[in-house]
Amino acid sequence: MNWGAVIAIYKFEMARFFRTLTQSFVSPVISTSLYFVVFGAAIGSRIDQVEGVSYGAFIVPGLIMLSVITQAISNASFGIYFPKFIGTINELLSAPLSFLEIVLGYVGAAATKALFIGVVILATAALFVDVVIQNPLAMIAFLLLTCLSFALLGFIIGIWASNFEQLQLVPLLVVTPLVFLGGAFYSISMLPPFWQTVTLFNPVVYLISGFRWSFYGLADVPIGLSLLAIGGFTLLCLAVIWWIFKTGWRIRN
Amino acid sequence: MPMVEIRDVFKTYDGGFQALGGVNLDIKEGEILALLGPNGAGKTTLISAICGITLPTSGTITVGGHDVVERYRQARSIVGLVPQEITLEPFEKVINTVRFSRGLFGLPRDDARIESILRKLSLWDKRDTPIRALSGGMKRRVLIAKALSHEPRVLFLDEPTAGVDVELRRDMWDIVNELKADGVTIILTTHYIEEAEAIADRVGVIDKGQILLVEEKDSLMNRMGHKELRVELDEPLTEVPGGFDGFDLRIERDGKALVYSYDTSAERTGIARLMAGLTDAGIAVRDVSTVQNSLEDIFVGLVSAKQEDEA
Numbered sequence: 001m002n003w004g005a006v007i008a009i010y011k012f013e014m015a016r017f018f019r020t021l022t023q024s025f026v027s028p029v030i031s032t033s034l035y036f037v038v039f040g041a042a043i044g045s046r047i048d049q050v051e052g053v054s055y056g057a058f059i060v061p062g063l064i065m066l067s068v069i070t071q072a073i074s075n076a077s078f079g080i081y082f083p084k085f086i087g088t089i090n091e092l093l094s095a096p097l098s099f100l101e102i103v104l105g106y107v108g109a110a111a112t113k114a115l116f117i118g119v120v121i122l123a124t125a126a127l128f129v130d131v132v133i134q135n136p137l138a139m140i141a142f143l144l145l146t147c148l149s150f151a152l153l154g155f156i157i158g159i160w161a162s163n164f165e166q167l168q169l170v171p172l173l174v175v176t177p178l179v180f181l182g183g184a185f186y187s188i189s190m191l192p193p194f195w196q197t198v199t200l201f202n203p204v205v206y207l208i209s210g211f212r213w214s215f216y217g218l219a220d221v222p223i224g225l226s227l228l229a230i231g232g233f234t235l236l237c238l239a240v241i242w243w244i245f246k247t248g249w250r251i252r253n
Numbered sequence: 254m255p256m257v258e259i260r261d262v263f264k265t266y267d268g269g270f271q272a273l274g275g276v277n278l279d280i281k282e283g284e285i286l287a288l289l290g291p292n293g294a295g296k297t298t299l300i301s302a303i304c305g306i307t308l309p310t311s312g313t314i315t316v317g318g319h320d321v322v323e324r325y326r327q328a329r330s331i332v333g334l335v336p337q338e339i340t341l342e343p344f345e346k347v348i349n350t351v352r353f354s355r356g357l358f359g360l361p362r363d364d365a366r367i368e369s370i371l372r373k374l375s376l377w378d379k380r381d382t383p384i385r386a387l388s389g390g391m392k393r394r395v396l397i398a399k400a401l402s403h404e405p406r407v408l409f410l411d412e413p414t415a416g417v418d419v420e421l422r423r424d425m426w427d428i429v430n431e432l433k434a435d436g437v438t439i440i441l442t443t444h445y446i447e448e449a450e451a452i453a454d455r456v457g458v459i460d461k462g463q464i465l466l467v468e469e470k471d472s473l474m475n476r477m478g479h480k481e482l483r484v485e486l487d488e489p490l491t492e493v494p495g496g497f498d499g500f501d502l503r504i505e506r507d508g509k510a511l512v513y514s515y516d517t518s519a520e521r522t523g524i525a526r527l528m529a530g531l532t533d534a535g536i537a538v539r540d541v542s543t544v545q546n547s548l549e550d551i552f553v554g555l556v557s558a559k560q561e562d563e564a
């Protein structure tokens with residue numbers, strides 16, 4: 001195992017992040033504040049409480065998930081797509097590296113960035129509403145697994161994409177709708193029965209539900225199912241990456 | 254054991270284009286091999302297959318005795334590559350990108366070494382400059398620094414002097430000579446024949462994905478080379494003198510020089526006969542000199558001979 005290389009890639013990627021630290025930091029703070037103004041104040045004044053939690057506090061876990069998922073995907077997909085695009089990937093391919101080390105470096109860095117942004121959002125949210133974390137360990141576990149698994153997904157997208165449009169396509173057409181419809185801003189129980197059933201096919205529901213459970217003890221689906229879903233999703237991504245590694249798909253043409 | 258051993262390597266790209274059509278080549282440890290070939294000959298593809306950037310469709314390649322696919326770690330850890338295209342992270346500082354290259358090879362940080370490489374390449378003053386702010390020549394220097402940062406035993410230079418300034422070219426040859434003195438094996442591709450002629454120990458000629466020949470540069474030039482014998486005359490001639498059938502003769506300098514072009518590999522060069530004939534004809538000779546033809550002539554001859562074969 002070439003750990004030196006993993007660290008080199010990780011540091012190089014994090015340096016990119018720190019170069020644009022203000023931007024990385026300010027934009028989640030602003031967008032979170034906007035969500036609180038729009039959803040918290042406007043809608044919250046009508047909804048008041050969801051299952052005993054103020055609406056503002058209720059949406060915090062969903063907001064964090066929304067940003068963490070988007071950030072993990074976009075950081076990881078861009079992280080590996082950019083070297084492909086400018087050709088520096090050849091340096092990785094000609095170095096004594098296994099694909100595993102490349103994945104660890106890029107996915108590790110992307111997951112770290114997403115985690116950082118998740119924490120920033122949590123802190124921002126705490127300024128607006130009373131955030132309670134009943135199950136800190138579960139909260140951290142869900143957050144870490146989400147960062148990791150969606151960074152893996154982002155990595156796959158970055159390898160797959162052959163232009164910038166494709167890079168944007170999956171997050172835009174698949175992930176964002178799934179997250180928005182995944183109960184980030186409402187409880188599934190607020191939907192008509194038919195839509196409740198439909199929603200259960202959305203994997204993000206399990207994530208947000210589990211994550212929210214770690215805050216308030218409220219869950220749309222059993223917590224075990226949530227863990228199973230995120231665990232299964234991580235394994236699926238790992239399997240796809242293992243296959244890419246075996247075949248050299250889209251990398252060593 | 255050759256440092257690099259290439260056996261029956263074929264490469265057909267996804268689109269169906271065959272870029273390498275059965276390449277066999279041994280590269281000796283410590284030599285400088287120039288791979289000479291026109292654009293599209295397959296030079297970059299061959300290097301990419303050796304370095305792990307692309308997978309050969311079939312055939313085997315070893316570096317330092319290690320198969321580049323099965324034992325890629327061992328093989329790649331001794332290989333450095335200066336790519337043909339300038340591929341650099343635009344926003345990163347020079348020194349960081351060079352450190353990164355060393356890190357990728359799993360080597361511990363070595364600031365002294367990096368500094369000496371950057372100084373040698375006149376990059377030390379630019380170490381904190383973001384790459385996008387560098388000129389093209391400077392970027393190429395960065396690529397060389399990256400390749401040297403991990404102390405390769407085999408160095409590939411893919412068209413290193415295409416479009417670079419004289420200064421960089423000179424620095425590059427200095428570095429190549431230093432590396433050679435350290436026993437590093439160097440493979441450079443070029444379509445400039447002077448480059449191969451000036452620096453290589455051996456020359457390989459590649460065209461349309463096939464190696465046409467590999468030979469010691471000197472023996473290649475001797476074997477294939479034509480030499481010209483210039484005979485300076487006291488009295489100008491108005492035409493090529495008669496009586497020299499089968500001699501490739503022409504006059505130059507308004508008849509004050511007679512030039513005889515001959516094949517050095519021929520059993521009899523005919524020089525003695527020419528000189529005797531001139532004396533017999535009463536033509537007074539002031540001076541003689543010989544000029545060796547360049548690799549370029551050899552190369553053009555080879556490629557066109559091959560095309561005629563195919564036609």
Ligand SMILES: Nc1ncnc2c1ncn2[C@@H]1O[C@H](COP(=O)(O)OP(=O)(O)O)[C@@H](O)[C@H]1O
Nearest residue numbers: 266268270272291292293294295296297298299
């Ligand atoms: N990725 C690729 N896909 C398809 N064809 C390629 C690819 N790379 C190179 N080629 C083709 O293979 C041939 C050899 O290219 P290359 O190895 O770059 O030649 P050279 O370096 O000698 O100029 C060219 O005809 C080129 O168009």
Ligand SMILES: [Mg+2]
Nearest residue numbers: 296297298337
């Ligand atoms: Mg080339």
